[in-house]
Amino acid sequence: MDDGPFIKVDSVTKRYNMGHSTVNALNGMDLEIEEGEMVAIMGPSGSGKTTLLNMIGGLDSPDSGTIHIKGMEISSLNEGQRAQFRKNNVGFIFQFFNLIPSLTALENVLVPVMFDKDPPFERGVQLLERMGLKDRMGHIPGKLSGGERQRVAIARALINDPMLILADEPTGNIDSETAREIVSLFKELNDEGKTMLLATHDRIVAGRARSMIKVRDGHVVKGKAHSRSGMVHLSDEEKVKKKKRVVKG
Amino acid sequence: MDRPMFNPATYSMSHLVKERTRSLTMIVTISLTVAFLLLTSSLLFGVINEIGTSEKQGLLQGSIPGSIDMFETFQLDSELSERARNSLINYLMITSLIVFLVAFFIMYNTMAIAVKERRKEIGILRAVGFSTGEILKIFLVEGAMIGMISWIAALFLGTPFIVNLAAYLIERGDGGIFFVQPVIPPQLIAISLAVTLGLSLGSTYMAIIKPIRSSPVALMRTRI
Numbered sequence: 001m002d003d004g005p006f007i008k009v010d011s012v013t014k015r016y017n018m019g020h021s022t023v024n025a026l027n028g029m030d031l032e033i034e035e036g037e038m039v040a041i042m043g044p045s046g047s048g049k050t051t052l053l054n055m056i057g058g059l060d061s062p063d064s065g066t067i068h069i070k071g072m073e074i075s076s077l078n079e080g081q082r083a084q085f086r087k088n089n090v091g092f093i094f095q096f097f098n099l100i101p102s103l104t105a106l107e108n109v110l111v112p113v114m115f116d117k118d119p120p121f122e123r124g125v126q127l128l129e130r131m132g133l134k135d136r137m138g139h140i141p142g143k144l145s146g147g148e149r150q151r152v153a154i155a156r157a158l159i160n161d162p163m164l165i166l167a168d169e170p171t172g173n174i175d176s177e178t179a180r181e182i183v184s185l186f187k188e189l190n191d192e193g194k195t196m197l198l199a200t201h202d203r204i205v206a207g208r209a210r211s212m213i214k215v216r217d218g219h220v221v222k223g224k225a226h227s228r229s230g231m232v233h234l235s236d237e238e239k240v241k242k243k244k245r246v247v248k249g
Numbered sequence: 250m251d252r253p254m255f256n257p258a259t260y261s262m263s264h265l266v267k268e269r270t271r272s273l274t275m276i277v278t279i280s281l282t283v284a285f286l287l288l289t290s291s292l293l294f295g296v297i298n299e300i301g302t303s304e305k306q307g308l309l310q311g312s313i314p315g316s317i318d319m320f321e322t323f324q325l326d327s328e329l330s331e332r333a334r335n336s337l338i339n340y341l342m343i344t345s346l347i348v349f350l351v352a353f354f355i356m357y358n359t360m361a362i363a364v365k366e367r368r369k370e371i372g373i374l375r376a377v378g379f380s381t382g383e384i385l386k387i388f389l390v391e392g393a394m395i396g397m398i399s400w401i402a403a404l405f406l407g408t409p410f411i412v413n414l415a416a417y418l419i420e421r422g423d424g425g426i427f428f429v430q431p432v433i434p435p436q437l438i439a440i441s442l443a444v445t446l447g448l449s450l451g452s453t454y455m456a457i458i459k460p461i462r463s464s465p466v467a468l469m470r471t472r473i
Binding site: 054059060079080083084086087088090092094098099100102103106107110111112114115119121156160 | 263369372
């Protein structure tokens with residue numbers, strides 16, 4: 001349908017009113033990500049990582065600029081259309097897992113398909129088995145460890161077989177050993193063709209991603225150059241620096 | 250592993266069970282309200298029924314030739330009873346309305362607190378792709394379940410209680426509020442169901458409609 005990049009973020013701005021002050025969460029963000037990439041988004045707290053993920057995942061809409069996912073402009077969708085887009089195309093993984101405490105692990109995995117005529121129960125079971133939670137399916141989140149909860153959240157994110165997985169600090173609330181296992185799982189999913197965006201502070205997580213971008217003050221300040229296609233993703237700032245070097249030369 | 254029953258109805262049910270104290274509060278509130286409304290309505294029907302019967306008897310007596318005095322007395326009684334009936338009907342209706350509004354207020358507040366505590370859950374549901382309509386459906390199913398349980402409780406516990414208490418007090422000769430025999434016609438049962446569902450669904454809708462339209466990001470940021 002479209003030969004352009006899988007994700008195209010074009011001059012996106014987002015401001016939040018925090019009491020009497022206004023915070024510029026995204027400040028003319030430009031970004032392009034190819035299909036099948038595994039990109040780590042790094043940056044200090046408040047740099048705009050989470051806001052960027054929320055925009056790409058259709059959880060929020062930009063004040064200005066456009067976001068295209070596989071050629072579809074999601075920034076202009078209304079709330080109902082965005083909900084449908086999220087359900088069919090995006091799997092979210094959060095730092096604090098965001099599981100529903102009263103439901104069992106299996107029920108949490110099946111939540112996104114609850115209204116389906118024939119919910120894919122077997123798929124839910126298979127996903128939990130894959131996550132190593134075969135014996136924990138009937139447990140509520142309160143009875144699971146942090147790592148197990150995150151695995152349930154990953155299984156939930158995969159229940160609709162989304163093309164895009166967005167993880168916001170996925171290892172921020174688990175021990176380093178479990179974090180390594182979770183990242184290995186992400187690598188597996190990426191090898192299966194899922195496009196993955198990971199917002200993280202963790203250098204180990206970022207180091208295992210195929211590409212890395214650094215975000216500061218609401219825009220990309222550095223893009224590391226190794227994508228599958230061999231295409232180099234450079235931020236605007238780097239493009240300007242490169243241009244200056246060429247001019248000087 | 251057995252295939253679990255997991256659909257919006259079981260989801261709502263699991264919440265009602267988990268929040269059983271709150272659910273019970275709402276059920277008791279609605280049950281008492283409906284039982285009270287049934288009581289006032291049954292008395293209303295009782296008054297209408299009794300006056301209707303006495304009017305028929307009076308007309309029969311008044312139509313006997315040569316009994317003009319009797320007829321005049323009946324007319325006077327009839328005017329008095331008409332006024333008494335109207336004021337009684339007004340009293341019962343105003344009392345019922347006040348009770349209904351108080352119950353609605355209690356229900357709305359209880360539901361609003363429940364929704365506030367579940368803002369994060371609503372945010373999660375929105376994040377995984379639920380539309381506002383689907384979330385509204387979940388909450389309305391919960392409201393309807395509370396309404397139905399309350400109605401059944403009011404009907405099967407409240408109605409026999411009213412009838413038996415009335416029979417006992419009237420037989421004892423001191424009817425108290427049961428100055429007439431209460432009458433519960435079939436249409437009153439249907440009306441009570443509509444009132445109960447109106448009370449539970451209306452208060453649920455009012456409590457949920459604003460939060461579910463909030464941004465999923467803002468909802469998930471809620472700290473409980």
